Amino acid sequence: MFKKSVQKFPGKICEVELGTGEKAIKLGGAQVLPFCSFDGDTGNTPKVGMEIQDIYPEDWIDTLKELYKDVASDPAAWAKFIEDKYAPDFICLRLVGADPNGLDKPVDECAKIAKAVADAITLPLVVAGTGNHEKDGKLFEAVAKELEGKNILLMSAVEDNYKAVAAAGVLAYKHKIGAESSVDINLAKQLNILLSQLGIQNESIVMNVGSAAAGYGYEYVISTMDRIRLAALGQNDKTLQMPIITPVSFETYKIKETVSTESDVPEWGNQEDRAISMEVSTASGVLVSGSDAVILRHPTSVKIIKNLINELSA
Template sequence: MSVQGFKGKIGEVTIGTGDKAITLGGQNAVAFFETEGEGANTPKIGLEILDVYPEEWIASLQELYKDVAQNTVQWAKFVEEKFNPDFICLRFVGADPNGLNKPVEECAEVAKAVAEAITLPLVIAGTNNHEKDAKLFEKVAAAVDGHNCLFLAATEDNYKAVGAAAGLAYQHKVGAESSVDINLAKQLNVLLGQLGVKNEDVVMNIGCAAAGYGFEYVVSTMDRIRLAALGQNDKTLQAPVITPVAFETWGVKESIAELEDAPEWGSREDRGIAMEVSTAASIITVGSDAVVVRHPKSLETLRNFAGALV
């Protein structure tokens, strides 16, 4: 059998502290080609929680979290104890300037309390408002100092502020978010490096789309990034990849259409899980080192899937 050898290797990035810390990356071959490489860490699956009550989530998830979702710390502890994901992703929806516009100081207090209440690694996601996220992450990074969190994400618009706070001042990990383009991903990694953020402190978020919604562009971009990193030994692209699948899949029509509007599609919960699992499984198969999902059933399915492939 012919074996393809690669000169490059994906760097390893560790998130969290203690026994529950996780390490992403480490592979020197394309995903799941064990005969052609070694050293890859198992793909990690995280569950999403919010800093506010999940008003827009499906009824079954609201019911599942009804006793804890009003308190983010209790919610995080519940997720850790009941589902034990590889990590928890705390998403600050409440800080969105177009929503509740919670002050960053309040968010920092919440993040600190969550980080101290759990033993799992913590991934912290913002509002997707780049200006607000720069201010948010600066305060939150200081509040969770010592917990080695991953911040999603630094973008071309705010990488200086996010990189300086998360990656330099408080030694957290920085998510470098680009828009499904190898050149943009490379450029942002270079800019973070010039800022002083170390390669081993960067995890890429190359973008995501739900399956059937331009997802083939995500796959082709992932392929190009991995082949450049491994085959061409391009060190600017040798970072692990995290994909926040939940942020995309629960907003498409197949997931949000009510049963009475599309009875032939079946239950909304089953459709949402199917969309989430199919998207996450696909992106894991082509090389993503970690994914964020929302539904515990998705977590269980993907954990079994990833375990069976390695």
Template sequence: MAYKMPTQKYSGKILEVTVGSDLKLGGESVLPFYGFDGNIGNKPAIGMEIWDIFPESWPAAVLDVFKDAADDPLKWAAYCVEKYKPDFICIKFEGASPDGLNRSVEECAEIAKKLADNLTVPLVIAGCQDNDKNAKLFTKIAEALTNKNYAFLSAIEANYKEVAAAVGLAYGNIVVAESSVDLNLAKQLNILITQLGVKPDKMLMNPGCAAVGYGFEYVITTLDRIKLAALEQNDETLQMPIISPVSFEAWKVKESVVTQEDIPEWGPQEERGVAMEISSAVGVLAAGANAVILRHPRSVEVIRNFITEMTE
């Protein structure tokens, strides 16, 4: 009698959410990359991070990659799209921070509009570290990008009403619900946002992210539990695709920011940073992320090859 490999069937399915006009996320009915069990849905997407201002805090080894492009967000984004071909661009509006340039929301909206008008890939909009400013920022940018179906990272407990109402209801974009590495908090925020009237297929989740070695095991187990609840228990409140801003975390830990001159035995700073980014991205993808945001082109290349090997 021929051996028949057993398969695991689930009652639930991750929603398919379209970012922009044609970037589809989610749609899987099995655990990540479990093609032997069933439909793995759409391939995980890769985005590249840029800023609205010159990122002086980035390691020199990363800045050198982008040469003169990083002084203008439109030029920077176009350079990334042409040379590295990400699925989307994530622009982080660090210049809007009240502790920095305190760039006006109108100026930020103008930058976002220029990007939207000139790029061939969709945008993910990220804010600064000030929640109050982000609520105003996302509202103004969502208005400038009405019905573009772009994702706004993120609505959190402190500002979800304003962000979700503007981004998801008034201006026809996608709300990313961000929580702090806890299944119950993720579930609660998703419920609150949908109760405002935002449809689940106009939402993504960011249940929290970290770099390897920095609470990363909590991130992985949280993603695992969310996917199992969504698939095994058919929990509709947790069936939105997950986006993980890996670069935000991987490039701020000491292994990535300490120079070789400070600790020679650690080796080249660029190698360490890329290693942190790649290992963190692989971990969250294996645990259920449907999209990752990366910074270094070598990370993009390695993760793209990883996704291809796991899905084909």
């Protein structure tokens, strides 16, 4: 009789809880590679979030702007609309308006917008910054204070601002922190160690190890995630045993295949279909490589990826 071998690992991904109440979610918990339930405990099912912004999304594709035309100028109404209509696992508020190279909105104003969004929904909230490390450090401090008690994820802290973000976000106001690195296992590990030296526990850290749209250096993203998971599980490396979140939509809506209109490149076909295909392709790849949560933009992408997760988890 054939006896199937089972791959056991000494390590385990820690659990991180986001949000409060009945809609709170847990990331991580796996003791085996993604979706390999035949080997052991796969932990919490990967979660799917949806992106909104604090300002009207002028640069989004027309079909998405049309979908959200009645709510996109009011982030709190937008968040509530998404929660009620599409039921993602969490919502990601991206504070684009704070960007010093854009509107450069004051951090206090942005923090109040984040508070309004958090108060309008029951889902967990992830708050993403501008990518300007100096501004984000101040921004996350203000947001952490304003949303005390909401148990949000501040995404993300980097080596340039992690002390300020961690001190306010985790130590002072008891939120969770995203540790962002640039698709490199050593950089991910280094930032986690720095956070732990501040007294931050693994259960308060979610890694954002970087991403890319499928076809754009994507194989490097996948191999990095594979290495992180194998080190965490196989080598029991506690400095890498945190869940991973991947902001897929941040990357897939920047590339020519998604932003080019049908009039620009008619031979490429429908723009909305291209956008969904790119988002789904990217998300599915990072999920099977170790991501515990993905952030998407299009409702159809959310539906497809949730179905994929359910099928693979069955």
